[in-house]
Amino acid sequence: xxxxxxxxxxxxxxxVLCAVGIAGYLFHEQRVxxxxxxxxxxxxxVKKLSDYYDGVKGTINDCNxxxxxSGVPGGTMMLMGSNHPEEPTGVMACNMFIENLKVTQGRIxxxxxxxxxxxxxxxxxxxxxxxxxxxxxxxxxxxxxGDRIGSPLDSWPDPEVYIHYPSGLNLAYMDIxxxxxxxxxxxxxxxxxxxxxxxxxxIRQEGVDMTLDFHEAELxxxxxxxxxxxxxxxxxxxxxxxxxxxxxxxxxxxxxxSPEALHGLTHREVGDYxxxxxxxxxxxxxxxxxxxxxxDEELLMSGxxxxxxxxxxxxxxxxxxxxxxxxxxxxxxxxxxxxxKIMEVNxxxxxxxxxxxxxxxxxxxxxxxxxGPYYHDPSTAPADRVFYD
Amino acid sequence: xxxxxxxxxxxxxxxxxxxxxxxxTATTTAAATEAATTAATTEAATTAAAAxxxxxxxxxxxxxxxxxxxxxxxxITGPFIITSCGQTPGxxxxxxxxxxxxxxxxxxxAVTADTFDPGNAKTLIVTAGTSGKGMGAAGTDVNAEIARxxxxxxxxKEAGLTVVGAHIEGMARRTDQAxxxxxxxVMSNADVMLVIDESDSDGWFTNYAAENGKPIIKVKDAxxxxxVMQ
Numbered sequence: 001x002x003x004x005x006x007x008x009x010x011x012x013x014x015x016v017l018c019a020v021g022i023a024g025y026l027f028h029e030q031r032v033x034x035x036x037x038x039x040x041x042x043x044x045x046v047k048k049l050s051d052y053y054d055g056v057k058g059t060i061n062d063c064n065x066x067x068x069x070s071g072v073p074g075g076t077m078m079l080m081g082s083n084h085p086e087e088p089t090g091v092m093a094c095n096m097f098i099e100n101l102k103v104t105q106g107r108i109x110x111x112x113x114x115x116x117x118x119x120x121x122x123x124x125x126x127x128x129x130x131x132x133x134x135x136x137x138x139x140x141x142x143x144x145x146g147d148r149i150g151s152p153l154d155s156w157p158d159p160e161v162y163i164h165y166p167s168g169l170n171l172a173y174m175d176i177x178x179x180x181x182x183x184x185x186x187x188x189x190x191x192x193x194x195x196x197x198x199x200x201x202x203i204r205q206e207g208v209d210m211t212l213d214f215h216e217a218e219l220x221x222x223x224x225x226x227x228x229x230x231x232x233x234x235x236x237x238x239x240x241x242x243x244x245x246x247x248x249x250x251x252x253x254x255x256x257x258s259p260e261a262l263h264g265l266t267h268r269e270v271g272d273y274x275x276x277x278x279x280x281x282x283x284x285x286x287x288x289x290x291x292x293x294x295x296d297e298e299l300l301m302s303g304x305x306x307x308x309x310x311x312x313x314x315x316x317x318x319x320x321x322x323x324x325x326x327x328x329x330x331x332x333x334x335x336x337x338x339x340x341k342i343m344e345v346n347x348x349x350x351x352x353x354x355x356x357x358x359x360x361x362x363x364x365x366x367x368x369x370x371x372g373p374y375y376h377d378p379s380t381a382p383a384d385r386v387f388y389d
Numbered sequence: 390x391x392x393x394x395x396x397x398x399x400x401x402x403x404x405x406x407x408x409x410x411x412x413x414t415a416t417t418t419a420a421a422t423e424a425a426t427t428a429a430t431t432e433a434a435t436t437a438a439a440a441x442x443x444x445x446x447x448x449x450x451x452x453x454x455x456x457x458x459x460x461x462x463x464x465i466t467g468p469f470i471i472t473s474c475g476q477t478p479g480x481x482x483x484x485x486x487x488x489x490x491x492x493x494x495x496x497x498x499a500v501t502a503d504t505f506d507p508g509n510a511k512t513l514i515v516t517a518g519t520s521g522k523g524m525g526a527a528g529t530d531v532n533a534e535i536a537r538x539x540x541x542x543x544x545x546k547e548a549g550l551t552v553v554g555a556h557i558e559g560m561a562r563r564t565d566q567a568x569x570x571x572x573x574x575v576m577s578n579a580d581v582m583l584v585i586d587e588s589d590s591d592g593w594f595t596n597y598a599a600e601n602g603k604p605i606i607k608v609k610d611a612x613x614x615x616x617v618m619q
């Protein structure tokens with residue numbers, strides 16, 4: 001009888017060890033995977049975030065800062081992706097800029113992975129795919145799918161109550177690992193606070209005139225297909241919204257002002273704590289909806305889900321949703337075009353901040369061609385043009 | 390000086406729109422204006438025809454004086470004072486469109502009955518629909534916004550201004566009861582209604598205008614509003 005009990009115990013132990021081993025391997029594989037990016041031949045410099053504040057040196061969030069300087073006086077724009085790593089169009093749009101950009105006046109700075117830590121694991125209980133891929137003519141380009149917040153492996157434990165610095169606003173405890181609740185950062189804080197502080201230092205030291213933070217949102221959320229702008233960017237934001245809605249996008253791009261009492265977000269704090277005008281762009285991502293069906297890479301990339309579509313028929317969504325869904329190329333195209341239009345309009349309102357550039361596909365070109373043609377093969381690119389995020 | 394610079398900049402932006410394939414803006418402005426005017430006139434006629442009591446509609450239109458005449462021409466007349474009943478960017482958008490047309494205009498989402506100064510303005514435009522972010526930023530709510538705008542509208546009417554109720558930000562500003570409360574306040578007090586096609590995609594504003602005998606100007610989108618400003 002005792003022998004039989006021991007056999008059962010050993011059996012269970014073996015199963016548990018197997019499960020732990022497999023899970024551990026998969027976690028480790030995602031954590032150490034690095035995303036290759038083939039930078040445009042017109043890039044000026046690739047710096048590290050710790051070059052602006054050494055409090056992040058040696059941490060996983062010491063990300064690359066890609067700088068394109070035309071050498072011609074003008075404005076400076078910073079593009080930010082993966083502030084929320086579970087919203088993948090940000091990193092895809094940033095990569096599209098990094099791999100193809102030629103700035104002819106002013107400067108463009110790109111930060112692909114604002115919260116690298118959050119891109120090394122997915123959200124618990126959501127069954128997200130660990131990676132997502134884009135077909136190209138040379139093979140698959142592969143990125144890490146992430147969580148909304150940083151990994152507890154990099155910042156743990158969370159405080160009982162997260163009190164935002166310096167506003168004193170009480171926020172949910174886990175938001176201490178949410179980069180878009182930690183701006184303008186805290187130099188002696190936890191990892192996410194230090195990361196935001198370092199990025200603010202980058203913005204201040206580089207004299208950035210405007211920032212655009214790429215996001216995605218569930219269709220059940222009212223801040224959808226929208227740019228949220230700091231008050232100092234109200235004129236430009238309104239014009240960008242009207243122009244893109246009228247001339248380019250099939251689904252309107254709304255505009256709203258950044259709430260002055262809601263702290264920690266880029267559209268509020270970057271504008272308040274630097275000379276830059278801050279923008280945040282949202283686009284629909286059905287995979288983030290609570291009512292979605294099977295959660296896999298297919299849903300992430302196609303943006304098609306019959307359950308979300310059904311919710312739309314009942315008026316439960318803040319974005320249109322039909323059988324065409326929200327495919328990745330449309331979501332990326334909206335972000336890329338929004339960035340372009342902000343720079344165009346801002347240059348007319350602020351003639352000393354003109355930025356002109358070439359090499360980036362138009363909204364229609366991305367819709368027609370998909371994203372694939374705009375990413376390059378790292379295996380055949382010169383080694384000095386391949387960087388890893 | 391700042392206003393002149395901004396106006397010049399927006400003018401440049403308008404030219405740029407043409408340059409980047411913005412729907413042949415420059416060449417179609419006249420046609421678009423004509424279309425907008427036609428649409429507005431048609432809407433006014435439709436409104437009148439749809440009204441159950443034609444005499445009542447006529448009386449209401451007469452009561453609005455210049456506003457009715459303006460609406461029948463499909464135009465709103467500046468200089469403008471613009472505010473938003475719900476702290477949305479709608480007032481900023483209209484202000485930019487006015488300046489693009491070279492029309493004197495001021496956008497003020499904080500104006501109250503006490504601070505309202507009509508100056509040489511001919512028209513008060515109040516945009517309807519609310520922004521939770523905007524109201525949060527301003528430390529207000531929809532009830533306070535309604536009270537503020539009703540006070541401003543009363544002062545404007547005392548000063549002889551035409552009051553235009555506008556809904557120009559589409560269905561994004563028709564999502565909840567706060568939006569509807571704002572719309573009800575603004576449109577019930579308006580002499581003329583100004584809406585974009587998306588806002589009226591379910592015909593709500595057209596029906597409201599018909600039922601209440603109000604002239605309505607409909608334009609394709611927010612960027613087209615410049616074409617009905619004079």
